[in-house]
Amino acid sequence: MELLARLYDHCENRFLRGFRMLTLAWSDGASLVPLDFALLSSTDPCNGYQGVTKDLDRRSCGAKRRREAVTKSTALLAPMVRRALEAGVKARYLLMDSWFGMPAIILALRPLIPVLCMVERTPKILYGFQGKRLSLDGIYRALKKRRGQAKILSSVVVAINDGEPARIVLVRDRRKKDWLALLTTDINLPDEEVVRIYGKRWDIEVFFRTAKQFLQLEKGSQARGFDTLIAHSTIVLMRYIFLALEQRRLDDPRSLGLLFHACCEEIRDVTYLESLKRILELAMAQTPPKDPATTDIYAALADAILGQAILYFGLQETIYQRSRDIAA
Structure with missing residues (x-):
């Protein structure tokens, strides 16, 4: 695997094969939005299992990401913050x-x-x-x-x-x-405010836990390409932003994990109904009727099938809700 490295895990106190992820996020204490990240390999060639294998234009994003992967994380902080501020992100600390x-x-x-x-x-x-x-x-x-x-x-x-x-x-x-x-x-900041504001940094730890446990940051992709891992990490961060936005918009008391499972169930049902509707539309398009009466029959048949599907899913939701009420 390109840029795979031997890295030390301070939580497990042992070396692992993989990558480190440096993340910059914005938070107001209620919601967290990831802004930027870097997928890092090892800066020591002795700890690398594979170097850069693709021949890319140095101006391309892929080449920049690969140079970034073998750069010390401390050297990436200032460019990350500068990009966020230039993009219009406002933060106090x-x-x-x-x-x-x-x-x-x-x-x-x-x-x-x-x-x-x-x-x-x-x-x-x-x-x-x-x-x-x-x-x-x-x-x-x-x-x-x-x-x-x-x-x-x-x-x-x-x-x-x-x-x-x-x-x-x-x-x-x-x-x-x-x-x-x-x-x-900021030497004018009161001591109590220093402690209170630093406590908001815990939000990014919750972000990492949610991204790993529910959004499959670690195991969601089995690809061996470095570009694919960058794309997978980007999609995971975008999914987290959608969940955080939904929770913020609804003022939802549920955790992001429960909200994630609820969204997955909703998307699964909507996808089935949309797929059924699309199949019926394609079937009608492939067999054009010869007279308006036949068109009305086809339309009534499609409406009947979709109506029964909606009733079926509504019944299943009612049964599921009743079972939860009985269990409670």
């Missing part, structure tokens, strides 16, 4: 997890949009604090924390590599009885 919370990435994105992300606790990353270069652990030890069971332990304004200010908010991690650090380039 860019939310990222700790994988992209590096000073170099934040500095590249700062001119485009304010950044709000989680940062890792590592001694390799230092911030300017009180005239010193300290790690997150060093800053935590130097700060005075709030007492009791406060969710926000403390906050401080630090300097990143270029000397520009950024605010770090330390929050309590109740799962591990530890603490986490959130960083924002």
Whole structure:
């Protein structure tokens, strides 16, 4: 398979064969819309099972996608955000997890949009604090924390590599009885707002779960072509947009998974009726009647068949609804 690579899965703690998917999405906390994605292979040739096999024009979309696949994900963030903003997408903040919370990435994105992300606790990353270069652990030890069971332990304004200010908010991690650090380039944003806004990033995790479990992002295509995988991923994202739009339009309390199954059942019934109608129309066109009386007979026969089909599906829906009511 073209560009297939050996990639490390941090959830299962082992190497797998496949691709990584970098996704940019827009969310207001109620609905999420995927905007852009990149299907990534490995940047290390030693981890690749197959390189580029097609000879394509460098200006074509296929060639651009293949160059994108062997580029580091951190180098793709700024172009993705720039494309979305140039397309007219309006957003107040860019939310990222700790994988992209590096000073170099934040500095590249700062001119485009304010950044709000989680940062890792590592001694390799230092911030300017009180005239010193300290790690997150060093800053935590130097700060005075709030007492009791406060969710926000403390906050401080630090300097990143270029000397520009950024605010770090330390929050309590109740799962591990530890603490986490959130960083924002908007230093005027209150601490409570930093925590509240970053909580909206969970929507993209729900998106990935829905795309994998219901929309068959992983197993919906058995093709071995890289272009086919790009097309399949695009279709999955479009299907998710349709579901999110329907849920938003109807203010539907159902989850996207339940809404997906309901839409599939509806589409299956409508497709059958439309197909039956099309078959009858073709049959009438292939056997043209010789007089108007015969035309009326054919039309009445087609109406009778379609009417019985509609009644049949209506009866099946009534039986299904009654069985659900009895079970409830």
